[in-house]
Amino acid sequence: MSHFVTLTLLGTAQDAGLPQAGCGCERCALAHADSSKIRFPVSLGIRGLDGSNHLIEVTRRLPSQLSEWSLSLGEKVSIIPDSVTFTHLHLGHIEGIGQFGKPVMAMKDLPIYSTRKNIDYLEKRIDFKLMVDDGNFNPIGIEFNQPFKPTEECGFTLELIEIPHRNECGDTAGIIIRGIHNSLLYLPDHDTWGETLIKTNSKNIREFFEKIQINEAWIDGTFWNGEELSNRDMSKIPHPTIEESLMRLQKKESNDIKVKFIHFNHTNPVCDERSEERKQIESMGWGVGQRGDVVKL
Numbered sequence: 001m002s003h004f005v006t007l008t009l010l011g012t013a014q015d016a017g018l019p020q021a022g023c024g025c026e027r028c029a030l031a032h033a034d035s036s037k038i039r040f041p042v043s044l045g046i047r048g049l050d051g052s053n054h055l056i057e058v059t060r061r062l063p064s065q066l067s068e069w070s071l072s073l074g075e076k077v078s079i080i081p082d083s084v085t086f087t088h089l090h091l092g093h094i095e096g097i098g099q100f101g102k103p104v105m106a107m108k109d110l111p112i113y114s115t116r117k118n119i120d121y122l123e124k125r126i127d128f129k130l131m132v133d134d135g136n137f138n139p140i141g142i143e144f145n146q147p148f149k150p151t152e153e154c155g156f157t158l159e160l161i162e163i164p165h166r167n168e169c170g171d172t173a174g175i176i177i178r179g180i181h182n183s184l185l186y187l188p189d190h191d192t193w194g195e196t197l198i199k200t201n202s203k204n205i206r207e208f209f210e211k212i213q214i215n216e217a218w219i220d221g222t223f224w225n226g227e228e229l230s231n232r233d234m235s236k237i238p239h240p241t242i243e244e245s246l247m248r249l250q251k252k253e254s255n256d257i258k259v260k261f262i263h264f265n266h267t268n269p270v271c272d273e274r275s276e277e278r279k280q281i282e283s284m285g286w287g288v289g290q291r292g293d294v295v296k297l
């Protein structure tokens, strides 16, 4: 038995990853030429005290993410998860689900958790229903604000909290991962701070973090600012920009928790290691999530 629950960040991009299909921008071209510049869509791996493995989000980079996760834990054999939980139905967060089926891993009764509404919706998908009928998945609907343990002795709980985010067909959750020593909020997608703060009955971001009693937060950093997408209507894909989050947070104070941005669009200058924007985040005391980041809970 280990003394800590180990949480590993397995991807830092938004749903599409980097490079993005069909994109000829400089950053995507560079990632095609240099594999070290590739970013996987966001996903987390959690190793429980009992040695069990729990995956958050199933992206289309699942094969690489399971393999990197095991390497980061000093193991050679690719991890096979004991459970899967996903925050919402946007494709990037569930795209790899078919990998658990007959042509690939042929899992047996893999528990898959999300809200009841999300699970119901997924079960209407023929491809998913066929996998459930084949016995690959055990879909489990979870209520908001009801912490659950994916295995009895894993040493942590997952709590889904309701987050306003488009929700065309289901719910969106943020996840509080609560271990024995530390707790982390995972909030990859939301529409606006205004709505999220109203929903969580908080005056500001600090009050929100305080209410849910966490030591660290990994939050939506999809866009740097509102001028990033010249050919798309950004109001149709709302996310609070990092600029806005920084404006709300201001400088990190000594009693503040650790905050890192994740879920970057390919247009976000924060993707570049030496960008001024990244320096600005760091000079204010906040962080930028890196694939392979580990938190002991």
Ligand SMILES: [Zn+2]
Pocket: 014, 015, 090, 092, 093, 188, 189, 263
């Ligand atoms: Zn997303």
Ligand SMILES: [Zn+2]
Pocket: 019, 020, 023, 024, 025, 026, 027, 028, 029, 266, 267
């Ligand atoms: Zn691009």
Ligand SMILES: [Zn+2]
Pocket: 088, 090, 165, 189
């Ligand atoms: Zn989304």
